[in-house]
Amino acid sequence: MEQRRFKDIVAFKWNQGAPLAFHARNLEIAEISEDTWNQMSQESLGADDAAVALKNWELENSPDVKSGRLSVGIRxxxxxxxxxxxxxxxxxxxxxxxxxxxxxxxxxxxxxxxxxxxxxxxxxxxxxxxxxxxxxxxxxxxxxxxxxxxxxxxxxxxxxxxxxxxxxxxxxxxxxxxxxxxxxxxxxxxxxxxxxxxxxxxxxxxxxxxxxxxxxxxxxxxxxxxxxxxxxxxxxxxxxxxxxxxxxxxxxxxxxxxxxxxxxxxxxxxxxxxxxxxxxxxxxxxxxxxxxxxxxxxxxxxxxxxxxxxxxxQQQTENFCGSGKSFLVMDAKNNLFTCPWEVGNKEEQVGQGTDVDFARMEAEQAPLIEKNNCQSCWARFLCGGGCMFIHKKGTGSKHQKDGQFCFRTRSLIGTTFMYYKLSRATC
Ligand code: SF4
Ligand code: SF4
The missing domain is CATH 3.20.20.70 (Aldolase class I)
Incomplete structure (x- = not known):
């Protein structure tokens, strides 16, 4: 599979079929012409119809796309x-x-x-x-x-x-x-x-x-x-x-x-x-x-x-999981932690019994795609910034991305696009 990118549009080409493009913010998929695909290999897009159409599509912000923000509230x-x-x-x-x-x-x-x-x-x-x-x-x-x-x-x-x-x-x-x-x-x-x-x-x-x-x-x-x-x-x-x-x-x-x-x-x-x-x-x-x-x-x-x-x-994800926002873990001693893998880690403890540190959780409210600096990743609204525990294991910091995780995630999202297009084309 070959891949090309123009700002928030990423395009894929497999051995067969027309190239497929994905609009990262709007979560839209569309076939593109060979001409557009070829344009995407240039330093900057040209001025022909295909290039103008691609530029205009990239600028669109769909009114139908739903935000993936989470606010603190344990569900x-x-x-x-x-x-x-x-x-x-x-x-x-x-x-x-x-x-x-x-x-x-x-x-x-x-x-x-x-x-x-x-x-x-x-x-x-x-x-x-x-x-x-x-x-x-x-x-x-x-x-x-x-x-x-x-x-x-x-x-x-x-x-x-x-x-x-x-x-x-x-x-x-x-x-x-x-x-x-x-x-x-x-x-x-x-x-x-x-x-x-x-x-x-x-x-x-x-x-x-x-x-x-x-x-x-x-x-x-x-x-x-x-x-x-x-x-x-x-x-x-x-x-x-x-x-x-x-x-x-x-x-x-x-x-x-x-x-x-x-x-x-x-x-x-x-x-x-x-x-x-x-x-x-x-x-x-x-x-x-x-x-x-x-x-x-x-x-x-x-x-x-x-x-x-x-x-x-068209549902964006801005948090890979609700850890510390919408989701908590209770251990056998009724201590509350942000993540199942962090049970016993005092740094990730946010409460005991009904004594819950909501102020600390509010301070962690920013979406993971921001906290993990994923703004330039084309997969960000499908991934949501990744699992903090995996990042921490790989890099030592929960907000420092693990490269292997990103590779897996983007690869599997690319695979999904191919089957999504195939499935919808036969409807
Ligand atoms: S794939 Fe990596 S860079 Fe992209 S959103 Fe997920 S964690 Fe962030
Ligand atoms: S293991 Fe990862 S995905 Fe699961 S709650 Fe912890 S940080 Fe979130």
């Missing part, structure tokens, strides 16, 4: 209901064993309910509030999940606030009791699974060293049996140089009857060759998915669906 809370785990994943971000180094292994529900009340009372009428149960392994404490869920349902009943529930689980603890909890809250479920047994068992073994894949597959069967009572079922894999078999993982995922697949490049990985291999495999997956089932199948891959949505709705 999403991740709760570490446990800080203990039954697996011992090689890349565990929670202190290597799910505990984050803390002796407190599960949340105290009695202390948590007033904290939930505090946040729920601040959701405006007609608003939404999502709770994500995380750990450790959250399904080690199903009673806690049930109590929290019931309380949120009670608090929002008749309040015109839409509450939703999500969980990120290793999928090995699905049984009659946990199924009852998950279905009672119509929970959106993300199951961590890094591919078929030969790879997943190495990355995600149990504490005694045995593989976890067969338990996960059994758990997914049980979830499938009650699908109509659950929210969305996502399979999520983490990939690094030890496991870059994304295509194999995708083929395996397709046998497991999920709604969505997420492929994440490990935050610990910083190898350029692995980064490129990750992108190559994502492109292969896009090709396989599109050939097998067109737009619908492609959009089962979360990242492509996200960009399709943004393009369809």
């Amino acid at each position: 999403s809370l991740t709760i570490n209901v446990t800080q203990i785990c039954n697996l011992k994943c090689t890349y565990c971000a929670a202190g290597g064993d799910g505990t984050y180094g803390s002796a407190q292994t599960k949340i105290n529900v009695e202390k948590t309910l007033p904290q939930l009340k505090f946040f729920l009372e601040r959701v405006p009428t007609g608003g939404r509030f999502n709770i994500t149960f995380l750990g450790g392994e959250p399904l080690l404490y199903p009673d806690g999940i049930q109590e929290i869920g019931n309380y949120v349902r009670l608090m929002t009943a008749g309040q015109n606030v839409q509450a939703s529930f999500s969980i990120v689980t290793n999928g090995t603890l699905i049984n009659e009791k946990t199924l009852k909890v998950l279905t009672s809250l119509k929970t959106n479920i993300t199951v961590s699974l890094d591919g078929p047994a030969e790879t997943n068992d190495k990355a995600r073994p149990s504490k005694d060293g045995r593989g976890s894949t067969s338990l996960v597959v059994e758990g997914l069967k049980q979830l499938s049996a009650v699908r109509e009572s659950l929210g969305r079922l996502t399979l999520h894999g983490v990939f690094n140089r030890e496991n870059l078999e994304l295509v194999k993982a995708y083929e395996f995922y397709k046998t497991l009857n999920a709604d969505r697949y997420e492929f994440t490049y490990s935050v610990e990985e910083n190898d350029d060759a692995s980064n490129k291999l990750f992108v190559d495999q994502m492109n292969q997956i896009a090709d396989m998915a599109y050939k097998a089932g067109g737009e619908e199948e492609l959009r089962k891959v979360g990242i492509f669906d996200q960009y399709f949505n943004a393009l369809d709705n």
